[in-house]
Amino acid sequence: MSEPSHPTAAPQDLGREALTLGVSPDTGEIGKPRSLWSDAWHDLRRNPTFIVSALLILFLIVVAVVPSLFTGTDPKFCDLSHSNETSAPGHPFGFTRQGCDIYARVIYGARASVMVGVLVTSGVVLIGGVIGALAAFYGGALDAVLSRITDTFFAIPLLLGAIVFLQAFPFRNIWTVVAAIMILGWPTVARIMRGAVISVKESDFVTAARALGASDMRILRRHILPNAIAPVIVVATISLGLFIVLEATLSFLGIGLPSSTVSWGSDINDAQSSLRSAPHVLLYPSVALSITVLAFMLLGDAVRDALDPKLR
Amino acid sequence: MTQDTINTTSSADSVRGSEDPNAPVLEVENLHVEFRTRDGVARAVNGVSFDLLPGETLAILGESGSGKSVTAQAIMGILDTPPGFVTQGSVRFRGTELLTLPEKERRRYRGEKIAMIFQDALSSLNPVYSVGYQIGEMFRVHRGASRADAKKKAIELMDRVHIPAARQRVTDFPHQFSGGMRQRIMIAIALSLDPEIIIADEPTTALDVTVQAQVMQLLADLQAESKMGLILITHDLGVVADVADKISVMYAGSLIEQAPSIDLYSNPAHPYTERLLAAIPRVDLKGQELYTIKGIPPNLTDIPAGCAFHPRCPYAQKPICFEQVPPLQDVSSGRRSACHFWKETLDGSIQTR
């Protein structure tokens, strides 16, 4: 027998009842202004997950921007005489089958992954955000049309769709890869933005702005977007890691970045054939990829926790 | 209500009517509840004591942040722990201490002896089960009734709370009823096992005034029928005036005045009560001037020293009101006040500072 579903008070009643807001009376001192963003930042600063992941990502960005700081070796200089060698002085990670320095390739490979991650995420937030916001704000026929378009793109499986898209191009470069992932990744953001805008749209402060005579543009820019952006930021941060994995997968399948570009994905692809005999060739790029993705996932988690209570 | 088809498994200790009518059915003594939060410890309830006689209506009056709902939840044992903790005090139902009971024992009291109804019936009722199912659940769980019997009892109860066409509506869902009807369904659930006490937490605040009148009348009728005790928790001084026998006024987690209804309204013995009465507009007064209480209720993590009301009190005197917490003193039989100057408040001789 189960416990009867006894009606209980909603948690926010207890909260509001027991904890009156910490405000100073009208006659009080000037407290420091605390915006919701600065509250979130305050929480983040004290969160060890955030600190670790943020430092890691900062490090990765530095590696991506100035790889020459970390290694003097040319990643594309390959000497077959060193094929599959494990570490040697000056080459801590050893060599690939072609005799290229793995350490240098891991360092230089960061750029491709970070670039793809950042470009795709920016593009996806821009496209998805605009579509979702417009659909939700104007509603009606526009919403119906945009939502059906979103659903259509949503239904296409990400990997398969990217493969098909990329086959259409005779050449391969970073831009086609970015475009492929972007075109299939925007629906998620669009949906999140649409949901957020719909809930903010009904708020009293939006009504008040209309009552003042604010234009649609102003309402979207000043009132709706700042209040709807938080869930989008959370999704974007978490998705960044996924996009990097996707690029690596495409490169692994041989249809991503060209072999002239140093990338972890293609290195993992190349390492397949000598898996048994020289596992170190697979190990280093895989670990680099995993750490990168993990860092972004952790960042996304920390940001979500910091922004969540303020979303209410 | 016939009990033949239902297996009565409740304990033998609550046969109503055979108890001493002067013995309180509920005694709350020196109750303290804390909320441990990131921003500090909020002292939501600070030494609250009162008792309830059988058939009596006690109103706990207070604004938001006064601790009135938390007190009710502590009595029912449904406090969110963490962050809420009962740190001190005793809650006795007919002499049995409830706070130290193991959860399994406590559950036997909850719903059977003491029932609770809440402000927002729509969020308190489960939207995916029919109302008949939810009312009948009490019988199925506590009394081992069969589904058919539970449904029968549910229809009986719906009739008792005057829901029209009960037989047809017993399979309807909460959202298919109006606000007032949903509140009656909550009352039906609360009544189902013939509790000795009903605690009603702001039962009519979300309702229209004509519906409010109907629901309060229903509660009064049911009380008269079954000699049930009623604890009414509210901020509405008008509603309280209509139904309460005695009133406990709470402020910042403490009980600051207790009195029979008539005395409280005609002659308050605490400045907060006096100021509150002067601040509410009355529908039967013309040309009224509203006197405001300056400031706002305190943050419960930082209750002022001395008398919690002193920053807002027009009569606060240095140093006593600023430094010493006024004890709850006897004003007369059945009346208590936690003010250093209750005598002066009572006879109107108190001076504004």
Next chain:
Amino acid sequence: MAASRPDEPVLEVRGLVKHFPLTKGILFKKQIGAVQAVDGIDLKLYKGETLGVVGESGCGKSTTARLLMRLERPTAGQILFHGEDIAQLSGKALKAVRRNIQIVLQDPYSSLNPRMTVGDIVAEPFEIHKDVAPKGSRRKLVQELLEVVGLNPEHIHRYPHQFSGGQRQRIGIARGLALRPEIIVCDEPVSALDVSVQAQVINLFEKLQDELGLSYVFIAHDLSVVRHISDRVAVMYLGKVVETGDEEQIYERPTHPYTQALLSAVPVPDPSLRGHRDQIMLEGDVPSPANPPSGCRFRTRCWKAQDVCSVEEPELIVREGLDHPSACHFASIREVISTIDVS
């Protein structure tokens, strides 16, 4: 209170109607009915006075507020501001009218943008209507407005969540005053506040009315508050105005059965009146505004209902022997509450 009433109302509503269509179907929507939220109401507001609009849920008073603010477009009817019809205005003309009619909303916790500072919130009217105040003077104006509503002007850099409910409501009032409107529509402005704070905000409304000559349309469900602040009152039920008159007429000589039932249900904080009050208990629920009863809408709950009530809808007119309009075939005075004059 207005000393003498000028002849022309500053705001007048004639035959205002708002029906919300109920549609079926996903792509090609077919109308299957309508929610008759407001179904032909007449109101008059004079300068410097407060018109209270009371009614319970579903009566259409909130929709009326939105219509007056042109946040919704009326289905039919006229809204005359100084004689000019604003009901179908749009674009620049509508924006210009907004400077004269402003709103204060109910919920202090959601009526202010949590991501804007208080200073920005109160300054926004100046940013939207740029010709009202030059950029340099705005900060000072904002601080003056905060002072007028009883807040510390040095707090302009704070955010809404750092203020209490009553303070937030004051910020909303400051925002409403910025453009120096003639009329403020107040939609349940004190319902969400604690009792002791309500009095502060009510007194503020009265003070502002005296000092600035404002006219209020005060929409609320709390009849005690409405009596206190209103000069004239309109009682609404299911989209119609059932009775209207000045405060004394409505509260001391109500003639419509619904008004009488409403007044009898208002709790009075005086235990000595227990058992001595005229208690009218209404049966049943409010009918759905999508399907209102024929003839008089109140007849399904009215103890006076006769056959004529289901056939002929009673007009809101001054009836024989009475001194204010009432929409009931059998209107008669019943003194439900005994008023005490404490002025």
